[in-house]
Amino acid sequence: MIKAKHILGGAAALLAAGAVLAAGADLGQAQKQATNWTAIVMFAMFVGITLWITKWAAGKTKTAADFYTAGGGITGFQNGLAIAGDYMSAASFLGISGLVFGSGFDGLIFSIGWLVGWPVITFLMAERLRNLGKFTFADVAGYRFDPGPIRTFAACGSLVVVAFYLIAQMVGAGQLIKLLFGLDYIVAVCLVGCIMMVYVLFGGMTATTWVQIIKAVMLLTGATFMAFAVMLQFGFSPEAMFSKAVEVHSKKDAIMGPGALINDPVSAISVGMALMFGTAGLPHILMRFFTVPSAKEARKSVGWATTWIGYFYILTFIIGFGAITNLIPNPADYFVNGEIAKGLNGGGNMAAVHLSKAVGGDLFMGFISAVAFATILAVVAGLTLSGASAVSHDLYASVWRHGNVDSATELRVSKITTVCLGIFAVLLGIVFEKENVAFMVMLAFAVACSANFPVLFMSVLWKDCTTKGAVAGGTVGLISSVALTIMSPAVWEVSLGHAKGSAMFPYASPAIFSMTAAFVVIYLVSKMDNSAQAKKERALFPAQLIRSETGVGASGASGH
Amino acid sequence: MKEEDIVERIQKNPKFMQFVRMRNNYSIVLSIMMMVVYFGYILLVAFNKQFLATKISAGAVTSIGIPLGVGVLVFTIVITAIYVRRANNEFDATKDEIVREASK
Numbered sequence: 001m002i003k004a005k006h007i008l009g010g011a012a013a014l015l016a017a018g019a020v021l022a023a024g025a026d027l028g029q030a031q032k033q034a035t036n037w038t039a040i041v042m043f044a045m046f047v048g049i050t051l052w053i054t055k056w057a058a059g060k061t062k063t064a065a066d067f068y069t070a071g072g073g074i075t076g077f078q079n080g081l082a083i084a085g086d087y088m089s090a091a092s093f094l095g096i097s098g099l100v101f102g103s104g105f106d107g108l109i110f111s112i113g114w115l116v117g118w119p120v121i122t123f124l125m126a127e128r129l130r131n132l133g134k135f136t137f138a139d140v141a142g143y144r145f146d147p148g149p150i151r152t153f154a155a156c157g158s159l160v161v162v163a164f165y166l167i168a169q170m171v172g173a174g175q176l177i178k179l180l181f182g183l184d185y186i187v188a189v190c191l192v193g194c195i196m197m198v199y200v201l202f203g204g205m206t207a208t209t210w211v212q213i214i215k216a217v218m219l220l221t222g223a224t225f226m227a228f229a230v231m232l233q234f235g236f237s238p239e240a241m242f243s244k245a246v247e248v249h250s251k252k253d254a255i256m257g258p259g260a261l262i263n264d265p266v267s268a269i270s271v272g273m274a275l276m277f278g279t280a281g282l283p284h285i286l287m288r289f290f291t292v293p294s295a296k297e298a299r300k301s302v303g304w305a306t307t308w309i310g311y312f313y314i315l316t317f318i319i320g321f322g323a324i325t326n327l328i329p330n331p332a333d334y335f336v337n338g339e340i341a342k343g344l345n346g347g348g349n350m351a352a353v354h355l356s357k358a359v360g361g362d363l364f365m366g367f368i369s370a371v372a373f374a375t376i377l378a379v380v381a382g383l384t385l386s387g388a389s390a391v392s393h394d395l396y397a398s399v400w401r402h403g404n405v406d407s408a409t410e411l412r413v414s415k416i417t418t419v420c421l422g423i424f425a426v427l428l429g430i431v432f433e434k435e436n437v438a439f440m441v442m443l444a445f446a447v448a449c450s451a452n453f454p455v456l457f458m459s460v461l462w463k464d465c466t467t468k469g470a471v472a473g474g475t476v477g478l479i480s481s482v483a484l485t486i487m488s489p490a491v492w493e494v495s496l497g498h499a500k501g502s503a504m505f506p507y508a509s510p511a512i513f514s515m516t517a518a519f520v521v522i523y524l525v526s527k528m529d530n531s532a533q534a535k536k537e538r539a540l541f542p543a544q545l546i547r548s549e550t551g552v553g554a555s556g557a558s559g560h
Numbered sequence: 561m562k563e564e565d566i567v568e569r570i571q572k573n574p575k576f577m578q579f580v581r582m583r584n585n586y587s588i589v590l591s592i593m594m595m596v597v598y599f600g601y602i603l604l605v606a607f608n609k610q611f612l613a614t615k616i617s618a619g620a621v622t623s624i625g626i627p628l629g630v631g632v633l634v635f636t637i638v639i640t641a642i643y644v645r646r647a648n649n650e651f652d653a654t655k656d657e658i659v660r661e662a663s664k
Contacts, residue, residue, distance in 0.1 A: 105612075108629040109605055115633060116598045119640045123587040123594075127647070243621040256623040257613025258605045265606040272602050276595070296648050303644035310637040314630060461584075546570050549580050550655050552662075553563050 033346055035182035038366030039373075043181070046214070046374045047195060053210045057203035064407040067204035067414055068135040068389050069290040074209055076297035080304020083288050085212030086382045087114075087305070088219060088312055090375040091172055091441070094349040096313070100320020101327075101344075101351035104245070104255025107320050109262065111313035113272060117279025118306040125280050126302045127295035128460050128548040136386075137286040137452065138394045141459040143547075144540035145467040146533060147403075150455075151394040153471045157451040157478055158283035158394075161444045162387040163428075165284075166380065166421075168440040170429030173376040179346045180353065180369035185433055192380055193426035199381045200388070200418045205291060208381045215378040218371045220308060223315040226352070226368075229359035230322030245324040250340065255324075267508035271442075274511035278445030281452030284386035295551050316352075323351035326358040334358075380425070388417040439490040442509060446485055450477035450514035458522045460548055463541040466534040469526030477518030484510030569662035576658050583651055590643055594636065601632050 065071055074082070092114060100107030133139040138154035170189055177188030199207045234240040242256065249255050262268045279285065289298050327334045327344070334354045336342035344350050356368035392414035397405045455474040458465045485491055487505035492498050526534075547553045570576050604612060605625075612625030 105623070105625055105629075108626065109602070112598065112601065112629060112632050112636075115636050116594060119594045119636055119643070120591055122640050122643055123591050238626075239620060239622050242626075246621050253621075256621065257625060258609045262602065262605045265603065268602050268606045269599065272599060276598065296652060299644045299647055303640055306640040307637050310633045313633055317630075542571050543567055545580065546567050546576070549576075549583075550570065550659055552566055552570065552659055 032178040032184075033180070033182045036180060036366065036369060038362055039369035040181050042366045042370035043373055046218075046370055050207070050211045050214065051198065053214075054199050054203035054207040057206035057210065060206055061202070061204040064135070064393070064410045064414070066206065067411050068287070068385075068393065070205040070209055072291060072293050074291040076292055076300025077304055078209070078213060079288060079292050079297070079301035081216045081308065082209045082212040082291075083285065083301060083305035084308035084312070085216030085219075085378050086284060086288065087309055088216065088375065089169070089172075089379050090176055090372045091168075093219065093223070093316060093375065094176075094352055094372060096316045097320040097323065097352040098349040100317055101323040102348050103259050103261070104249070104251070104321070104324075105257055106259050106261040108317055109258065111316060113275040115306070115310050115313060116272075117276045118302060118309065120276060121280045121285075122299065122302045122306070124457065124461075125286075126289055126298045129286060129289045130292065130295045130298035131548045131551045132460065132544070133290050135287075135290060135393045136389050137283060137456060138390070138398075141455055141470060142398070143459075143544050144537045145459065145470060146537075147398050149471045150467055151398050153474050154452070154455070155390040155394040157281075157447065157455070157474060158390040159387055160478065160482070161281070161283055161448050161452065162383050162390070164440045164444040164447070166383050166387075166425045167428045167432055168437050168444070169376055169380050169383070170425050171432050171435070171437045173373070173380075174429060174433060176373060176376065179350060180373060186430060189426050189429035192376060193422050193429070195377055196380045196384060197418060197422040199377075200384050201415055205385060208385055209291060211381055212378045215371070215374045216308065219375060220312060222356070222368050222371050223312060223319060225364075226322065226356060226359055227315040227318040230318055230326070230355075233325070241318075241321055241325060245321050248328040249324050264507070266512065270507055270509040270512035273515060274442065274445045274449050274509045276449075277453045277515065278449035278511070281448030281456065282444070283390065283452065284382040287386045287389065288382075319352050319355060322359070323355040327351065327354050330358075384418055384421045384425070387421050388414045391417040436495045439485065439488075439495060442490070443482070443485045446481040446510050446514065447478060449511050450481035450518050451475075454515060454518040454522055458519070458526075460544075462526075463545075464526050464538060465522060466526045466529045466537050468529045468531070468534065469522045469524075472525040473518045473520075473522030476521045477514050480517055481510045481514035484514060566659070566662045570658060573658060573662065579654055579658060583647075586646075587643075590639055594639060597632055597635055601628065
């Protein structure tokens with residue numbers, strides 16, 4: 001209910017693009033619904049199958065390489081689906097279709113932003129990551145840099161991104177379970193925490209990958225069926241669908257054009273930069289490139305991932321319009337007290353779930369609800385694994401033990417970290433239950449594009465980059481992106497409750513400033529760095545270049 | 561042959577630097593194309609909402625913004641596919657050739 005107002009009224013009420021963009025990526029506060037047994041049984045089946053896979057994967061997970069990267073034995077096509085499964089969150093499925101249901105066209109602008117980072121990863125990052133890295137993206141920056149400082153920085157950057165993303169997912173899981181299954185918030189948070197820990201602890205990357213693949217296939221199949229059913233109603237004519245939607249929607253023709261989503265160009269560009277370059281700095285996404293055996297497979301993965309994710313966003317757009325044309329003419333079935341003005345039962349994010357009932361009956365609705373919840377599990381497992389590898393591989397094995405550690409010990413540390421992260425996620429999920437966490441996903445993207453991306457980009461592509469430059473610039477990006485986000489309206493006013501208009505930083509995302517600052521500092525500090533260490537690092541660039549471009553010397557990287 | 565020797569030979573091969581330059585340029589050109597298309601669309605939303613809300617033809621309901629927006633999604637997929645195809649065939653063949661020469 002509250003969420004319905006959030007999305008329907010949000011576009012007009014909130015100041016700037018990113019506040020609304022971020023609001024759409026959040027599931028907000030939700031009212032508990034009646035217990036939905038069909039959905040619970042379907043979800044239990046999903047968990048049963050994935051746990052059986054975990055058991056199988058556990059037999060194959062013996063070394064640290066198996067745990068972090070499934071031994072590098074995933075094919076490009078499989079990895080593409082797994083990346084899509086990692087990236088298509090419940091918030092993007094329910095949130096975007098809900099935004100389309102509420103505002104029409106604006107939902108499309110939103111989904112485009114979430115896709116455009118993928119070509120950048122393909123052109124600039126994917127195969128270089130594969131050729132230079134082993135387990136974490138810090139391996140890439142650490143190739144020629146002083147391992148202590150660069151890995152400490154990279155682990156911090158990873159953990160900050162993982163923490164914010166994880167909190168957003170856990171709170172979303174709790175809200176979602178109230179809506180979809182009619183269970184308590186705390187049940188959801190503990191359930192997600194426990195199942196995820198089982199996947200990661202016992203099955204490592206192999207189990208996580210297959211959970212993500214299965215979830216991606218289920219989500220794509222369900223969404224395809226819904227979009228197909230909607231298009232069938234209109235004889236596959238988008239024009240017929242749009243004209244029916246305009247006829248029944250309270251905003252009439254306004255749903256066919258941009259609304260209040262973007263008014264301020266600085267925020268628009270800044271949010272765009274965060275989404276475009278942030279995707280290339282998300283540790284759980286970058287880590288997926290180490291699971292394939294070669295640069296060729298890494299490229300194929302990202303090609304497939306982009307295809308599936310783009311296809312999925314086109315489907316959510318059709319689903320949102322299908323919800324308009326199917327739900328609004330039947331207010332008694334789907335709206336609070338049968339009144340359209342009071343919003344959808346369960347809130348605006350329920351548009352896709354109600355539509356699944358309208359086109360496929362109770363059984364299909366159970367399926368879609370189960371998929372939406374399974375989605376959170378898949379995303380959370382990937383995040384936890386990347387957080388655990390940052391701690392065990394970068395901080396413990398490389399920085400603290402200077403690489404003098406055997407695979408079994410490193411594996412044990414990753415498992416301990418996984419348990420800690422799982423408990424941490426459950427506790428924070430409970431602490432943040434009543435909070436507005438809409439900004440957290442945007443903050444994760446802001447940090448990823450201002451701290452992780454510039455360091456990776458400059459260390460791989462610029463020969464004069466040094467450890468001092470990378471660490472100084474990355475730290476500036478990290479601190480400025482977090483500080484400016486806290487001072488922005490979405491946090492300062494909406495979450496912290498200060499007076500409207502009191503936010504010191506007026507824009508929706510810090511990216512345009514914090515990412516630029518990171519690049520400038522990396523450049524200046526590297527240029528000024530004339531230490532012996534810097535000379536050594538520059539001298540290593542040609543060898544790094546050859547390895548990143550050809551893979552020569554990378555054969556041992558995947559552990560085979 | 562030792563790996564260090566291969567690395568040294570590749571480094572001395574003028575074809576290698578030529579290859580890297582060519583491929584980096586290609587990557588950068590495609591990245592810039594993607595940025596122009598995406599930020600172009602976003603700036604259109606920020607500055608010219610009227611244009612995007614214009615109907616595609618007289619009497620139609622569909623606005624220009626919708627095919628354009630779906631076009632950006634499709635463009636993103638296509639430009640990625642073009643790069644992957646060219647890199648997996650042509651670039652990899654050139655790279656393998658350079659590595660083979662150095663390994664002889």
